[in-house]
Amino acid sequence: MNVLEIRNLTKKFGDFIAVDNMNLSVREGEIFGFLGANGAGKSTTINMISSLLRISKGEIQLLGRDIVKENKFAKMNIGIVPQDLAIYEEMSAYENVSFFAGLYGLRGSLLKERTEEALEFVGLGDKHKALPKSFSGGMKRRLNIACAIAHRPKLIIMDEPTVGIDPQSRNYILNSVKKLNQMGCSVIYTSHYMEEVEEICTRIAIVDHGKIIAEGTKEQLKSIITDTKETWIGVRNPERLDLDALKRISGVNSVRLEEQTVKIVSRGEINNLNWVIQQLIGDQVEISSVEEQAPNLETVFLTLTGRNLRD
């Protein structure tokens, strides 16, 4: 069964079409990765799912019920973890979770129980009396999650939940997402960190210019680009590189420089490594390493959108 079903969804801001006739489904019990560069239409879609924006055209169904017609039902069953922290600094961790859970109708002992449960879940049980201003970035992110789960939603939307935090907190959050999923929650997960998406998502959709341009499991997405390969060449003096000359080499789809590594995506059937190296030597570039990369989501994204996820 699909938890979420999006049909022909469109959102216009004046003449600008932010989401263009989008179709998408999220199945019950899956962690669904939603990838797109900045301005691709992800946040607009998420805002429409969470009823923060009006739909221009199309429909969204949650558990088979229209979210516009049955808005309260939809809101009761969705939990939002916004990218920006949405907590009250002047209220304790307990008060924050309890207040937001109260908006879903929880009261009395049930409210207390669910609040404590959510705080325990994100590892802040012993910090329940503390004010968020005394928390680290990671702890605030965890509190941000606790505020979204205390009412036990069926679908949790997490928008960049690990931005700007230390690796330990990041791992904690990723494990929490997996645990929530095991407890029966479906999750929509957006992130700029491709490795996170690869690690936890069961299915992924790539959105670009307001449209879904690819959708499937990691393996299905990678299979889309078996006709391309990526070569990483380490260089010691990147200032001597002539990227335009490299792009003109036969079979090269794209070239980008990341610190001291040139990343070249080429057509799979063409062996152009000799010409690439010849060009580099001609430009007096010192080569430190050459690696042929297996296809990954980063490559898939780059190939399909022509942009890096962090663009």
Added chain:
Amino acid sequence: MNNMMWIVRRLLRTTFRKKSSWIVYFGLPVAAILLSMLIYGSASGGSLHVGVLNQDGGKTLTQDTIHFVEGLNNVKITMTDEASMNKDIASGKLDSGLIFEQGFADSVRDGEPARLRLVSAKGAEVTAYVKALLNGYLGNVAAIGQATKSDAEAFDAIYADYKQSSFKLESESLKDTAKYKDMTYQSIGFLLMFLLFSAVNMSELILKEREDRTFLRLLSSPLSARGFVLANVLVAFIIQVLQIVVTLLILKYAIGIDSGVPLRDLLGTLLLFSPVAISLGLLITAFSKNRRGASALQTLIITPTCLLAGCFFPAEIMPDTVQKISSFLPQHWLLDTITKLQDGQAIGSLGLNLAILIAFAAVFTLVAIYRFSRNNDVRQFI
């Protein structure tokens, strides 16, 4: 409704948890009352200080007139010389100066009192009382002079008889209610300003939610945007009611100022101003992108309009043009209502004033709703 009350509870709890809120919402209006007391309390003291300059020597009639003035209720006299008198009147130490010029006693004896001058820098407000009583006293003595013509012995005999004759006179000092009315007007003027500021401050909480992004989470919950705004309005109203009640109770019972208006009428009128203040707060919020913008608008709108409407000093002392402009300000209509109530008009007869206040609230609210509804942006609310 439940969610709305949940928000109201949170807002009240977090607002009153801060000490600064207590100072802003209650401390400042009380400070304003004390300021009014300072202004009006010193403006009209209990006694009239009269400096007496005697250039007519020790003549009986002159001395008797001085004793007469000295014996008046609420008048204190100080014998002085010409230079000191002018200096003390200018500096405010003396309210007025009474100059008995040479020949005063003789002029009275001749039946035509002259050579007596009453001078003051404060005008008729302070001279009228002494002047009226002196006229009465000297009129009687002069009548003796006229009747006896140039017969000095007859004058002295009748005058001595007049001085010894006793008649019953009861005098009573009336309470100066004008002073209390002025204090009430001034205190309410300041209170209006604080009500407006507190309404905008409360509306700014909406902007704070927007800036802190908590509104995203709030609006993705079953709480509606309308419910969210109404909850903020309700909190602003509760705080305003508390501010008004506390101020009026302190004014009446702690300080003992009689406003000249029944407490119930005063309370009702001020409560009617509360929706005006709150709707103005919403209007400012609707036109502001952030709290900084709202603060700038708040300063730009509230302080000058309060000044023009007469919140800081009575509107009558302002030029006619300014008084006409103030008719377009809600504060003017509230202060006008209070003044008319103090003048003894019944609240039922002030329907037009009250209707104008309601109209201001309605127009502000409608414009704010229109402005909110034009937003198609998740950073906005409705």
